[in-house]
Amino acid sequence: MRDIPVEKLSEEEARAELAALAAEIAEHDRAYYERDRPIITDAEYDALKRRNAAIEARFPHLIRPDSPSFRVGAAPARGFAKHRHLKPMLSLDNVFDRAEFAAWIDRVRRFLGLAAGERIALVAEPKIDGASISLTYRRGRFVVGATRGDGTEGEDVTANLRTLRDLPLSLPPPCPELIEIRGEVYMAKEAFLALNERMEAEGEEPFANPRNAAAGSLRQKDPAVTASRPLALFAYAIGECSEPIADTHQGLLARLRAWGFAVNPLSRPLQDWPEAESFQDEIGLARSSLPYDIDGVVYKVDRLDWQERLGFVGRAPRWAVAWKFPAEKATTRLVAIEIQVGRTGALTPRAVMEPVNVGGVIVRHATLHNEDEIARKDIRVGDTVIVQRAGDVIPQILGVVPEKRPPDAKPFVFPDRCPVCGSHAVRPPGEAVRRCTGGLTCPAQVVERLKHFVSRAAFDIEGLGEKTIEAFHADGWLTSPVDLFKLPAREAEIAAREGFGTVSARNLVRAIEARRRIPLDRFIYALGIRRIGEANARLLARHYGTFDAWRRAMLAARDPTSEARAELEAIVGIGPAIAQELADFFDEPHNLAVLEALAHEVTIEPASAPEAGGALAGKTIVFTGTLATMTRAEAKARAEALGAKVTDTVSKKTDFVVVGEEAGSKAEKAKALGVRMLTEEEWRRLAGLA
Secondary structure, eight states: OTTSOGGGOOHHHHHHHHHHHHHHHHHHHIIIIISSOOOSOHHHHHHHHHHHHHHHHHOGGGOOTTOGGGOOSOOOOTTSOEEEOSSOOOOOOEEOSHHHHHHHHHHHHHHHTOOTTOOOOEEEEEEEOSEEEEEEEETTEEEEEEEOTTSSEEEBOHHHHTTOTTSOSBOOSSOOSEEEEEEEEEOOHHHHHHHHHHHHHTTOOOOSSHHHHHHHHHTOSSHHHHHTSOOEEEEEEEEEESSOOOSBHHHHHHHHHHTTOOOOTTOEEESSTTHHHHHHHHHHHHGGGSSSOEEEEEEEESBHHHHHHHOEETTEETTEEEEEOOOEEEEEEEEEEEEEEOTTOBEEEEEEEEEEEETTEEEEEEEOOSHHHHHHHTOOTTOEEEEEESSSSOOEEEEEOGGGOOTTOOOOOOOSBOTTTOOBEEOOTTOSOOEESOGGGSHHHHHHHHHHHTSTTTTOOTTOOHHHHHHHHHTTSOSSGGGGGGGGGGHHHHHHSTTOOHHHHHHHHHHHHTTSEEEHHHHHHHTTOTTOOHHHHHHHHHHHOSHHHHHHHHHHTTSTTSHHHHHHHHSTTTHHHHHHHHHHHHTOHHHHHHHHHHHHHSEEEOOOOOSOOSTTTTOEEEEESBOSSSOHHHHHHHHHHTTOEEOSSOOTTOOEEEEOBTOOHHHHHHHHHTOEEEOHHHHHHHTTOO
């Protein structure tokens, strides 16, 4: 479907593609943020995000709870204590040219209700390609340092951060009682090359690029290793702060400098947004000569009171944007196309290329997405291909060089059988992906499902890495998730295996036993049901409350005409396509047997209520008419921040309709349905604004 222009997608095609994009982007987030081993280019990742955003803009009623628009990074890695940020540490939206940048300025202007000619002062800062961190100071002393993680929780790397020379361990007065300072840990290009030479000389695998080197060095279990690595730090923002410290972003940067932080010397105030284009060109020309990697420029609204009003949308602030540089390109020869099989049976083609240096990084592989992508670009084994890299990861193939095609090169024929188990590989109508029909009888799917089952957002069983699962499966110890809870009986056998020993075996058994209690949402997510990501699992858990209630409802929902099916489809964020996936899962006897066996092995805890509190938490709100004290976008953002769900349609499930001036049919419908209507003043009181 990605070959279909967004404006020509049907609603069902859009729904299916949004589900696929959510799953694919989540996997790339895990590869980039958790494993420091990205598998696609920045440009390719950005293209996926832009496609997702374009579909959501055309079909806003199809926006999923697990939409990439709401996600930041990935869950904290194992092995580090978790630290919850006092204020979320979010990501940035991207633009790629002057027109998109001007469109961002227009959105800022509309949100704030500014006149067309009113000046918007900005601050421009080079976008350092490193690892984002948050530093908490209490009474002027550094107490906690953490990675960004998923934006809400990160990894506590305080001990490692203390080894950085650029990090002040105390702030000179005057300073707030409490402050979170945000920054980027990076590695200079020259230091990176020296580190890789040393690692290669010692027989260790070198890092792919400075960004991976910085992130990997920061997440060492031994702070002495971090101390031996040439890391540096730029500070650029704050999170939670117990008192105001400046009126503008320029003033904030000045305070950071006064406290001893390094602030990028190329940061520059811009009197108005048209100055951004010349600054972008200036930094772009200087990029290759800078001592560190950058992949664009961040532009921020200078006035902090405007930043506060603009707030956030989904995962990103409205008051800042990253203008990314164009991707770098090179050519090389395609030597093979491999087919990989995922846990849902998806057959994914991967290009194997002759090693090529693209922007200072040696790359060998690229994803080819699906058979339509290969056919559209007419990519053949033996072709000279044009590869693109933006940032530090595996490239995308833009196309081929036709005049260099070997005379015997033949079009690639996508297999109609699974390369792992030999089962038929079927492409469902309306989908771009071909899938193995072998289910849990396919070794690739069994192993991938087991890896998913023990993953961080699911059962989170430490010590069961990919290689261990593959080895246990090969020996017949693991054929289904139920077998995981039989491993404690094999502790002596595990201890005798190469690479384990008594302590490792005991730790693994303890990790498994510690997961015999699990919240319902994590349990549902662990099952690996297609299209059920973390967000949808939480939706289902909160709606049904308990495992027994959910199981009974899903069994009843197998009948498409049942009340249970109608209830399932009516859950905001679920809909018919996901409901059908659930029905299909519960219609498989093998799955029911696994569920029954798991229910005897673990205690599945009822769902907890949403964290947000107050009069608006969990309420559904519709805004209609013109508000006098704020724009409608600002009001919606405030409602969502307080735990409410904002929709554009009035129904019996609507809790409040906020009525502004010149309200139309929505107010009339609310009156007819008996939905409570609020004046703007009543809304402001409920929202804590009056």
